[in-house]
Amino acid sequence: MQFVRKPLFIAVTLALPSLVLAQGSTAIGQITVEGQPVAAGAGLMIQEEAPKARSTATQAHLSTQMPTASPYQGIRLLPGVNAHSTDATGLFGGSLTVRGFNSDQMGFTIDGAPVNDSGNYAVYPQEYVDLENLEEIFITQGATDLDAPHVGAVGGNIGIISSNPTDQRRFRLAQTLGDKGLSRTFVRADSGRFNENATRLYASYSKSMVDKWRGEGEADRDHVDAKIVHDLGRGSRLSAGVVYNFAENNFYRNITKAQYAANGRSYDYDTVFGGRVTPVAGTAQNESSLTNYYNLQWNPFENYIATFKANLQLDDKTRLDIEPYYWYGDGSGGFGTTLNEANAFNAGVYGAAAKDLNGDGDTLDRVLFWRTSYTHTTRPGINLKLTHLLGNHKLAAGLWYERAEHRQTQPFVAVGADGKPLDLWAGSHLVTGPNGKVLQGRDQLTISTGYQLYLEDQISLLADRLNLSVGVRLPAIERDGKNYANNTAGNTTDYSVAKTYRDTLPQAGMRYRLSDTSSVFANVAKNFRAPQNFVLYEANQAGRSRNLEAETSTNLDVGFRHQSDKLNLSGTIYWVDFQNRMAQVRDPDGTSRNYNAGDVRTKGFELEAGAKVAASWGLYGSLSYTDAKQKSNFTTATSANVPVTLPTSGKIFVDSPKWMAGLALRYDAGPWFGGVQAKFSDKRYATLMNDEEIDGYVTVDANLGYRLAHVGMMKNARIQLNVLNLLDEKYLAQITSTRVNAVAYNGLAAGVPNYAPGAARFTSLTFTADF
């Protein structure tokens, strides 16, 4: 916010000191500080000062990626990040682990508003943003920020920050074409400053479509971003933004190691539909062979996030931030399945067990349907923060409150003759039971009220050489669950269940400046994740008592930074003590439920370095070592309900590679620009017993661009070529389902982990111009 310099004010402020001191003052001049200079770090590193491990990918780097890229791809090269994308474009999402923690154990915010699923904390990065509208994506690898509105962040947090409307009027158009029928059209209109230069706004729309790189099917995504910023003057600002996404994507098939070995990486769902089996009375028709048709696997989802901010500078030393938000999500993930007419229904809920579903008069058939896990969430919330400077203390107190209404159902939708569900949005063509009630595999409404109070003091000592940051956050979540009678054993009656989880999470950090260029930092933080909402509805609430505690972790970072114009260096050594890890365990009664299954201790280091090697060249490198070890043996039961304990203590945790490295080289001079980036990862285990693993890999991406001279009204035109997986590396990238053991042990049958292979080489060309 630019300080408004009124002559009278200036005169008064300049006169007063000289009136008081009545001595000379020599002008040193003007120093200009740019936010996030690109030079040393290729856009993947800033001159970080936070007293904790933290890394940032800026717009300078994000703009060199494929425009469709998801936030996971944007941060892939940062230290500690084990991120994968289901395809090269990022439109289908992906997976992420950091220091052994999964994405649903980390907090995600967009412009300060939380976007993790309110029930199970899942994150779907492809639904949130258009990359060219982002300013930066930051990650704190271990310590969740004190003022972050999360109850499910046991492994740190990630923030996505959108950029503000431009100062000048601008109309931007970008068109991307690429492999697999990729087409993306992006338009954005910026108003420039108006209303006496106080207000500016923009709105953008993008439409992206691409075919799956293996198998048949596609992604089809519409996205709208809009933002308005109004400067009130004297440091205060109002802003509002909305992010809207509508996508209808097919799913990729997750495959086993055996399937990968037998079929290669192109293995996916069936591309040909065998055809519906004609119903004939008196004989049994079986459509089970049709369930793997690609067009029966769909992920339609619509969501938007609206954020409002009032950042008010009350006086020179006090600021009040009032930031309400609203999240809306509606959609599902559904797969092909069959219903057995003879016993599809729970008689108590649906009147009778059997019903003729294909109209042939008998109840002998297995009929094809699309079963979809539907979720509808409305989630208003507010963040309040008061900051005040008191001497060398910067005090902050804040409050977060939100109320999420989360409705989860699982209806069965009829399938057409072509093998496609008749209603992707599950509003019609739903299977009903013999008594007319809609068949639901689950039917719950969870009202999750989250709130958090936090206090923080940042103290500046030793003439600003030492910065201490101490604080505490007190998150709490009240889950109010209502189960409506549905088809799942144990949930066949209406019931209510409520549970509150809370914790006290202190955090302390320090940063000491050793010299002009070097500093050291340390941070210790306690994090917590309340159990997901589905534990409320796990079978047999009454009776079997489970002391389900929240997962907690204590994270210690100790680090060193060196920063100068030519070289930025940051290194962190860390220890994480992760307790009460939740996992599915088979109960003696044969049902799987979540229990606190033990502890994991992780230690390692994360290094990153950014250098400006010559006038136009930037270099970035990251290296991380993660040693995530399980500290407990895993106890469960065999299918014969015999307890069995597996010797997992001392074994490496799943999906945590020991070594990872990233490298980016960037060139930018005159009309040409380009870069190469590479990611290396060590092997990863897919089972707690470490008896199945996937190999390490190296992937290389490259981009090359050319800026055209201004032509008439067209300005800043540029063409960019992106190639992902340049060397066409064939590898298993995502571990989509981990298991306890892949080899039978003492009567416990072997589990089969699932994977998603890394995408084949992919090329795209983007043309962007401003008018």
Next chain:
Amino acid sequence: MNTIYRHRDGFASGPALLMLAGLQVLVARPSHMPSPPSQEPIEIVLMAPPAEAPSPPRPPEPKPIAQPTARPRPAIAAPTTAPAGEVNLPAPAPRQATETPPAEPPLTPPSPPAPQPPRANPAAELEAAYVTRVRQMLNAIKRYPTGREASLLRPSGSVRVWLLLDRNGQLLDRGVETSSQSLLLDNAALRTVSVGSYPPFPAELWAGQAQRRFHVDIDFVVPNG
């Protein structure tokens, strides 16, 4: 009436400035204390909004698209800022090393910038050289604030920080003279000044003064800030 309203700041400033000018004259008296710097007229001009945009409570008209990263700023007397942040001010108006009362009240209404040409004065050259060294040192250690708060707010603005150095280059005290209206930026500016290592005064410069007060303008710029 409309004209008066639009220029209300100018009309209101006039009488107020006259009163302040009067106070300055009353306060300033020949003494052993150094006089208020006669270059203050330049400073006022530096900070004043351009004459052609009298009343907007907002940043003035944006610069043309040829400078995509430059934010709208009031015109400064100095040449345009180089990307590295180095700013070369014209050599300050020659100031006597001895103490004399100011020739005229240092506060004048905003006027077009008119830096005085440097005279061939060794004291002025020494001062310019020293000031340049300090500025280069600060440029090397300047930092934009980081952290969740800075990422969410991305403040921009200008802070004037005053600092008191002794002859050995020791920083005795510092503070914010003119706030940027952002807690983050004020703190970042103070931190930059605090952790700097300042050169000692050359023996011939400001001879007889055990300490001297300085001020520096730190301008934080963010694209689309």
